[in-house]
Amino acid sequence: MNFASKFDVFWELFIVQGGWKRVLSVGLVNTLLIAVLGLLIGIVLGTLIGAVKVMPKYKLLPKILDKICTVYVGFFRGTPIVVQLLIGYYVLWPLLGITISPLNTSIIIFGLNSAAYVSEIMRGGILSIDPGQMEAGRALGLSYSTTMIKIVIPQAIKNILPTLGNEFIALIKDTSVVSFVAATDLYKTFTEIGNVRYEYFMPYLAMALMYMILVFIISCGVKAMERSLRKSDKN
Amino acid sequence: MIKIKNLCKSFGDNQVLKNITETINQGDKVVVIGPSGSGKSTFLCCLNCMEDPTSGSIIFDGEDLADLKVDINKHRQNIGMVFQQFNLFNNKTVMENITLAPVHLKKLTPAEAKERAMELLARVGLEDKADVYPSTLSGGQKQRVAIVRALAMNPKVMLFDEPTSALDPEMVGEVLDVMKQLADEGMTMVVVTHEMGFAREVGNRIFFMDEGQITEQGTPEEVFGNPKSPRLQDFLSKVI
Numbered sequence: 001m002n003f004a005s006k007f008d009v010f011w012e013l014f015i016v017q018g019g020w021k022r023v024l025s026v027g028l029v030n031t032l033l034i035a036v037l038g039l040l041i042g043i044v045l046g047t048l049i050g051a052v053k054v055m056p057k058y059k060l061l062p063k064i065l066d067k068i069c070t071v072y073v074g075f076f077r078g079t080p081i082v083v084q085l086l087i088g089y090y091v092l093w094p095l096l097g098i099t100i101s102p103l104n105t106s107i108i109i110f111g112l113n114s115a116a117y118v119s120e121i122m123r124g125g126i127l128s129i130d131p132g133q134m135e136a137g138r139a140l141g142l143s144y145s146t147t148m149i150k151i152v153i154p155q156a157i158k159n160i161l162p163t164l165g166n167e168f169i170a171l172i173k174d175t176s177v178v179s180f181v182a183a184t185d186l187y188k189t190f191t192e193i194g195n196v197r198y199e200y201f202m203p204y205l206a207m208a209l210m211y212m213i214l215v216f217i218i219s220c221g222v223k224a225m226e227r228s229l230r231k232s233d234k235n
Numbered sequence: 236m237i238k239i240k241n242l243c244k245s246f247g248d249n250q251v252l253k254n255i256t257e258t259i260n261q262g263d264k265v266v267v268i269g270p271s272g273s274g275k276s277t278f279l280c281c282l283n284c285m286e287d288p289t290s291g292s293i294i295f296d297g298e299d300l301a302d303l304k305v306d307i308n309k310h311r312q313n314i315g316m317v318f319q320q321f322n323l324f325n326n327k328t329v330m331e332n333i334t335l336a337p338v339h340l341k342k343l344t345p346a347e348a349k350e351r352a353m354e355l356l357a358r359v360g361l362e363d364k365a366d367v368y369p370s371t372l373s374g375g376q377k378q379r380v381a382i383v384r385a386l387a388m389n390p391k392v393m394l395f396d397e398p399t400s401a402l403d404p405e406m407v408g409e410v411l412d413v414m415k416q417l418a419d420e421g422m423t424m425v426v427v428t429h430e431m432g433f434a435r436e437v438g439n440r441i442f443f444m445d446e447g448q449i450t451e452q453g454t455p456e457e458v459f460g461n462p463k464s465p466r467l468q469d470f471l472s473k474v475i
Contacts, residue, residue: 136322136381139285140336140388141312150335154326 010202019193027189034106034185035172041111043164046118049073051148053123069119076116082177085109089181102183106175114171121163125156161229165222169215186210236261236392236423237282242291244277251277253447254291264418265425266438270470273444275427279396282425283314312340315385315393319400321377323369329356329380330365333387342388355383359413375406379413393417395426431475435459443467
């Protein structure tokens with residue numbers, strides 16, 4: 001194996017011919033876009049599902065909602081993300097008669113997928129909050145949902161922020177499969193560089209390095225967040 | 236003010252309250268005493284339906300709170316409650332703790348609520364703590380804020396569930412002082428406590444609860460001075 005020539009080819013394509021521009025401006029941006037927006041959708045939807053899961057179930061409506069959420073979480077945790085992408089793009093959208101771009105499809109599916117995981121994190125977060133907080137709110141005459149939204153969930157979110165950071169890291173890594181529905185992410189842009197000379201050794205090595213750096217930066221952020229949360233817990 | 240009729244409460248097979256019928260009048264300072272597990276706290280929690288009664292009724296403001304169709308949130312606005320564990324909202328400052336409910340429930344405008352909160356905080360000597368978070372307060376301070384939070388809703392009656400049981404001994408006094416002050420102002424109060432001195436001094440009616448029933452009641456003189464049942468005599472001999 002001639003490492004030097006592989007490196008030269010990569011250098012030529014990536015640096016001299018400016019291949020890095022597309023990697024950063026399209027690949028990296030899309031990867032981050034899918035992960036960030038996916039996580040945001042996941043947090044909003046996951047919080048709702050988590051809240052439904054911890055609702056007292058005396059009445060019919062919470063019972064029905066709970067069943068729906070159980071099926072939802074079961075589906076998204078029980079099938080691979082690739083399958084969910086394919087089902088969305090090639091089955092669901094045609095059935096609904098709508099067209100959604102590969103990038104937006106990826107964002108939506110990753111959002112729905114991470115909602116299932118975030119809901120379990122959120123459920124644990126809500127259950128970790130002292131029931132006295134809910135009692136105090138209810139005793140003042142606030143409704144269950146008001147107390148939940150204003151008192152319990154903000155405290156739960158604070159407690160689970162580091163866990164959500166880890167969910168974000170997992171999400172970033174998982175986005176590398178979006179090329180199954182022809183979305184252009186980091187993996188796709190590096191593959192394109194490889195395709196020029198059918199020489200994938202360096203592009204994929206560089207890609208691995210890029211993912212590692214990305215994850216390293218985010219985990220530093222998560223650690224900093226944990227530290228500052230611990231500090232604010234003390235005072 | 237509160238009429239309790241045939242109140243029963245069971246947790247599964249365990250019947251905690253057995254057919255309690257009682258009336259609490261305007262201005263009453265009812266102190267509920269009794270051994271652990273006698274149902275004191277459960278009785279108190281049934282008064283504002285924090286625990287839903289299994290059967291019986293709680294008549295307050297002409298409505299039966301035990302009826303699930305009644306808007307319980309509306310009535311709870313008039314029934315203040317103070318907990319053993321304070322239960323201040325950890326994610327809110329002292330000021331926000333106090334003003335959240337009156338403002339959200341449109342009882343007061345934000346400005347009015349703030350003014351009233353400062354006024355009440357000054358009364359309990361904590362006006363300098365308005366902007367701090369509960370985690371920086373001592374137990375006694377937390378409980379005083381919790382009392383202020385309940386008072387900010389201008390309740391008709393205040394329920395106290397062992398308000399000093401979680402406090403260091405040296406902080407019990409400051410909380411009891413606030414409660415005495417409140418009693419002197421004529422607030423209707425129901426207090427579950429183990430502080431017999433407070434019961435004797437502040438209460439005008441003492442309920443002695445044993446095994447889910449109010450087995451003996453009367454003025455402090457009657458209950459403490461001349462206990463009739465052996466069970467009460469035994470209980471008093473242990474706690475005084």
